[in-house]
Amino acid sequence: MEAFSPKDSSILSSPYSSQNLSALLKIKVISWSQETGLPVTVRVRVANRSFNLHKSPLISKSGYFKRQLNEWQEVDLPSNFPGGSETFEMIALFIYGSSTFIDPFNVASLRCAAEFLEMTEALGGPGNLCERTDLYLTQVILQSWDDTLIVLQKCQALLPCAEELLIVSRCIESLAFMACMEILDPERKRKKGIVSLEALASQPWKSKLVKEILSDQDHLWIKDLVALPFGFFKRVIGSLRRQGMKEKYVSPIIVFYANKWVISKKTRQFWECLCDNDDDNNNSNTRDDDTSDKVLETLKGILDLLHVGSKVSKIIPVGFYFALLARSLELGGSSMTEGKERLQQQIVFLLPLAHVEDFLLPKQLTESFTSSMEVGVMESIFSSYVLSNIEMKQSPPMGNSIVAELWDSYLSLIAHDPNMTPKKFMNLVEIVPISYRNNHDHLYAAMNTYIQAHPHLSQEDKNTVCKYLNCQKLSQELCVEAVQNEFMPLRxxxxxxxxxxxxxxxxxxxxxxxxxxxxxxxxxxxxxxxxxxxxxxxNLGESDHxxxxxxxxxxxxxxxxxxxxxxxxxxxxxxxxxxxxxxxxxxxxxxxxxxxxxxxxxxxxxxHSSKRRNNSLGQVxxxxxxxxxxxxxxxxxxxxxxxxxxxxxxxxxxxxxxxxxxx
Structure with missing residues (x-):
């Protein structure tokens, strides 16, 4: 096989317009007729276009035409012919000996079409189209990050042929290799650190902040991966892990992808535009269903990519899992039951690191909070945390007091529900044991919110609501406030x-x-x-007065x-x-x-004084x-x-x- 270089005269990186190609093909056909004296005997139809060509050059380069053509015959290529009529037009120019206009935008379609037409070296001699496009892919495309991305994007319309020819696999492995080299580049490390989500762990989850982190010019390669269709993105992530990239670099890429295609508010508009392009006659309900199905499928795939356990506690902020959980509740679907359980388990593991702003709140403000799905999920998460501590049979960790404060703060957000009874409120308080609460400031705030939001409570109900409140565990400021709070019960x-x-x-x-x-x-x-x-x-003998x-x-x-x-x-x-x-x-x-x-x-x-004489003065x-x-x-x-x-x-x-x- 002859040597091939990107500077070969038959390889032009600048694409030509279809009008120029058509005009050039007509000139080639006329020149061939004049040189050989042979008339045009073959008509090839591709989609809505017809090409009048000579039989001799076709059968000399293509095994497919060699089998199909007789003295005079018309050939109809199938509707799924790779690349359509434009690709066949470039192939016809190659057959007539013209320069082949190969570039990153058409090399995949040319390779697939050449495979379909059996334009191999065994039939057409050295340098036939199959070998030529393979060489261009190897020596040009796979050496460039941008060109590889272009080819991979174009392969989406050429499946499954591009998959069978290993074009997709080669592009994915090349992208993963170059991404690993980007991470390992010592010069880049000295200039600026690799992208990380540690800054998000100390604050509530914000989709806008994630976009700002990704907008850095040093992270353009991550933006390119995030723009891939999920099928290709999933395979790139698998290749990154196989090639040895550490999880602290892989997980943020998954988070960025999920934030763009699942969590972001613009996702719905994007999927709706895709559905409108697919079928302009679809009604609004059908489009909504298609949008939900696409997002739901992507969400399920992301959950499969995410690793769970203690190793990801410092890599992915717990607010991200809450955002995914909230999105899964919006989408619904019985197929997400397992995914919701996995998200809840991971949140339970990272619960002491959470922020109240990340918690799930009812979307419908008109309905009762206590009967909403979001509050039910939050109850399940905190109950699972308490149950896991009981099963461990160990002394309560330091995170228990943090979890208790988080739960009391969450109760303050939902305590103003007019349909919440004192019994239900106390049931919510008791989800986290009182022993977890080293400080009762947040508990006082929740009870104060509930009592003020329900002014018609009786003294008995107020005493019931405040029965777990211990003034000894209140800060000095809140203790003074409790004395002056006329809504609190007298006791x-x-x-x-x-x-x-x-x-x-x-x-x-x-x-x-x-x-x-x-x-x-x-x-x-x-x-x-x-x-x-x-x-x-x-001692020194100083005599100076x-x-x-x-x-x-x-x-x-x-x-x-x-x-x-x-x-x-x-x-x-x-x-x-x-x-x-x-x-x-x-x-x-x-x-x-x-x-x-x-x-x-x-x-x-x-x-009751006689019953209390034996108690110590320290108990209020x-x-x-x-x-x-x-x-x-x-x-x-x-x-x-x-x-x-x-x-x-x-x-x-x-x-x-x-x-x-x-x-």
């Missing part, structure tokens, strides 16, 4: 008041101890420092300055504690103005029945007297300090 308000009282008492105790420790430490440190300085000066004054005065000034700072800090802490106490005292006075509630509460407390629920508001007010009076004494003591100290320094 919870008193709990918060008691906790706030304990916090105030603890703050005073810490303030006093810290002040006493700091003051005594500064004083002892200053005195020892002064003695040390004096002794040092005496000015030097002795400086050494003696320096520790004393430091003592006065530090004493002033300590007094100032103490006054600030006492002012804050006093403000907090005034807020608590004001709330107590408001409660005292409602005698019926207080009487009922007092009776209830006395009836055990102290509610023994709260005595008169004793609290007496205690508050003593605290105010302490405020005044400490303030007067501080002022007196400050007044005496100048006289000491001046002496």
């Amino acid at each position: 919870l308000i008193v709990q918060a008041l008691f906790i706030q009282q304990l916090n105030t008492q603890h703050a005073f105790k810490e303030c006093s101890e810290s002040f006493r420790f700091a003051y005594s430490r500064e004083l002892s440190g200053s005195l020892s420092s002064s003695r040390y300085q004096n002794s040092k000066s005496q 000015e030097g002795e004054i400086m050494i003696m005065n320096k520790p004393l000034s430091c003592l006065l300055e530090s004493d002033h700072v300590v007094m100032q800090k103490k006054s600030e802490i006492l002012a804050a504690a006093k403000k907090e106490y005034e807020s608590t005292s004001f709330r107590i006075q408001n409660l005292e103005q409602d005698p019926p509630k207080m009487i009922n509460f007092g009776l209830e407390g006395r009836s 629920t055990s102290c509610i029945g023994s709260v005595n508001f008169s004793s609290q007010r007496k205690y508050a009076g003593r605290l105010l007297k302490i405020f005044r004494r400490v303030t007067l003591f501080g002022r007196a100290k400050l007044k005496r300090k100048p006289s000491v320094s001046g002496s």
Whole structure:
């Protein structure tokens, strides 16, 4: 076989128009008739075009025509002839000895058509069309990323012939090899890192942000792969894995593809345009069905490509799985049951890494949230997480508290459903065990949202809704808010008041101890420092009177300055504690103005006081029945007297300090 190079005169990279080809073919036919004196004896029909040609050159290059032609005969090529009439026109020019216009856009169709017409080297001699196009594919097309993509795209209309001739397989393997080389390129690594989805793991899933990551100029090769039909894309991914590309590079490509063809809002418009082009007479319902079927088929294929397990936890963000799950619920279909279960299992595994914004919310705002499919799926996910922890029979991991906060935050989003009963709300709360909740701030927010959205709840219902809320596990800010929240049940308000009282008492105790420790430490440190300085000066034998004054005065000034700072800090802490106490005292006075509630509460407390005596003071629920508001007010009076004494003591100290320094 003769050597072949891209610069061969018979290979032109610039495509010619069909008008030029037709005119050139007529010239070739006329020239052949003039040179040989043979008339045109063969008519070949392809689709809606007819070609009048000579028999001799046809049978010399094509085994197919050699079998079909007699003295005079018309040949009708089948409707599925590769490339149609335009490809046959180029083949006819080749048969008449003209330059063959081969380029990436027609090489696949020429190769398939040459195979159909049996234009092999065994019949037509060296350099027949089959060998020539194969050589062009090997030496030109498969060496270029762009040309290989063009040929692969053109092969979609030439199936299954292009598949049988291994054109598709060769293009896919070539693309995968060049993609691996792109990843392994050391110069590229030094300039900029490979595409990654780690930035998406720290924030909710946003389809627009994924597009922005892919828009980088360094990721154009990924954009090319994402543009492939799914059948070819799936095979490219398989080839990438076979050739050794790491999963941290393969998985993001799958995510980008799914985001474009399944999750993106523009997907529906794109598929509808394809359906309209396929059949302009289809009604809207048929187009919708076709669109859903295409997207559903692509979604199922993507789920088959995705790997599951612990290795993908840092590669693919959990928000991506939620987006796929939401899309699968929209598409429906009994065939997606297995796929939905796989998505839910993967979400359960990565649940502590999720964001509330990624969770499924009901699409139909008019229907009850509690009966919606989305809320049911979320219940199933969190229930599966809790069940998996029970089956592991291990100590609860740190992720349990995160999962509890996520679930309570989700309840805040759906708690305003007017059809949600207290019983249903409590059932939702109990899906995640109370033991998982180290902090009750999010639980308080969910209960507060539910109570305010249902103003007609009775006191009994409010007590039921808030029965799991522990004020000891509330932050200081929310504890103060609970005291002032008139929607909360009275029992919870008193709990918060008691906790706030304990916090105030603890703050005073810490303030006093810290002040006493700091003051005594500064004083002892200053005195020892002064003695040390004096002794040092005496040992050195310094007799300079000015030097002795400086050494003696320096520790004393430091003592006065530090004493002033300590007094100032103490006054600030006492002012804050006093403000907090005034807020608590004001709330107590408001409660005292409602005698019926207080009487009922007092009776209830006395009836259960005997049962609570054995409980420790640390439990808030055990102290509610023994709260005595008169004793609290007496205690508050003593605290105010302490405020005044400490303030007067501080002022007196400050007044005496100048006289000491001046002496």
